[in-house]
Amino acid sequence: MASYGKILSLLRTSSAGYISGQEISNQLHVSRAAVWKQIKVLRELGFEVESKHSQGYRLLSSPDILLAAEIENELNCSLIGRSVVSFPVIDSTNVQARRLADEGALEGTVVVADQQSAGRGRLGRRWESPFGVNLYCSIILRPDIPVQQAPQLTFLSAVAVAETLNEICNLTAEVKWPNDILVNGAKISGLLNEMSAETEQIHFVILGVGINLNMAADQFPRELNYPVTSVLLATEEKVDRLLFLRTFLQRLDACYAELLTQGFAPVRRRWESLCNVINRQVDVDLGAEVLRGTVVGLDPEGALRLQLENGEIKKILAGDVRP
Numbered sequence: 665m666a667s668y669g670k671i672l673s674l675l676r677t678s679s680a681g682y683i684s685g686q687e688i689s690n691q692l693h694v695s696r697a698a699v700w701k702q703i704k705v706l707r708e709l710g711f712e713v714e715s716k717h718s719q720g721y722r723l724l725s726s727p728d729i730l731l732a733a734e735i736e737n738e739l740n741c742s743l744i745g746r747s748v749v750s751f752p753v754i755d756s757t758n759v760q761a762r763r764l765a766d767e768g769a770l771e772g773t774v775v776v777a778d779q780q781s782a783g784r785g786r787l788g789r790r791w792e793s794p795f796g797v798n799l800y801c802s803i804i805l806r807p808d809i810p811v812q813q814a815p816q817l818t819f820l821s822a823v824a825v826a827e828t829l830n831e832i833c834n835l836t837a838e839v840k841w842p843n844d845i846l847v848n849g850a851k852i853s854g855l856l857n858e859m860s861a862e863t864e865q866i867h868f869v870i871l872g873v874g875i876n877l878n879m880a881a882d883q884f885p886r887e888l889n890y891p892v893t894s895v896l897l898a899t900e901e902k903v904d905r906l907l908f909l910r911t912f913l914q915r916l917d918a919c920y921a922e923l924l925t926q927g928f929a930p931v932r933r934r935w936e937s938l939c940n941v942i943n944r945q946v947d948v949d950l951g952a953e954v955l956r957g958t959v960v961g962l963d964p965e966g967a968l969r970l971q972l973e974n975g976e977i978k979k980i981l982a983g984d985v986r987p
């Protein structure tokens with residue numbers, strides 16, 4: 665059976681414009697009838713595929729949707745993306761990933777949606793998730809690490825998001841402790857990690873990642889009390905969501921392998937090099953009091969290490985850091 669993801673990839677890369685049914689069937693080792701069936705599926709999904717007698721097929725236009733078959737195709741990962749599930753609309757990719765993880769989904773399963781009807785942010789907030797412009801994805805991990813080290817995974821996804829923004833979009837993204845990614849001081853991405861564990865053992869962790877890619881200014885909710893941005897607003901250019909997602913998953917895959925084989929130190933160093941307040945004086949608002957000190961790094965459990973003016977190092981577990 666030919667996957668329409670593979671056919672799509674051939675249609676996209678066909679330099680002559682047209683590619684014959686015979687050529688597709690030869691390359692994918694499937695029958696001409698199977699090719700025809702999958703072309704029909706593509707058309708039903710909104711792809712405009714012209715077919716011309718004696719020349720073959722040509723892709724005229726594509727809907728801006730993220731399809732599992734296309735994401736998986738040419739994804740160069742060892743673990744993350746072993747299974748990809750995509751939805752045009754879902755309540756929340758984190759909620760769906762949790763459902764799948766409860767049913768025993770493989771480690772590395774990725775859930776992606778073009779829109780979320782009930783996107784979840786931190787502290788019970790809503791995450792605005794309009795159709796077709798951003799990235800909403802959740803990754804199921806089943807790491808064999810102590811429960812107290814699970815926060816390390818937040819830094820892992822923050823590093824992968826920031827490095828992808830810098831590589832693909834030519835931005836200077838920074839990480840803000842504990843789990844925001846900023847561009848020019850405005851939030852461009854948020855992370856929501858959720859865990860299922862017993863005292864000693866992690867069953868699974870869901871890495872929830874929302875990245876504002878092609879969101880226009882009027883698509884952001886008005887009530888936000890912090891500055892926000894998107895790649896489109898920061899660069900005035902649209903980003904290819906599929907390319908971005910593939911690059912992000914590949915980077916995350918490499919970072920995760922590094923974490924499992926070498927421990928937290930390499931990820932911590934990368935996170936610290938992307939952090940705008942390392943070795944700088946900050947105020948940390950703890951709610952009841954505000955501490956002033958110099959940020960000296962992360963500890964193995966993800967706490968921020970703050971050196972107070974008297975030299976004492978304080979571990980910050982929660983709070984708002986202001987430069």
Ligand code: BTN
Nearest residue numbers: 756758783784785786854872874
């Ligand atoms: C934050 O408040 O900063 C965290 C936002 C996390 C949003 C992402 S979008 C994909 C995944 N599914 C959700 O419902 N939330 C996360």
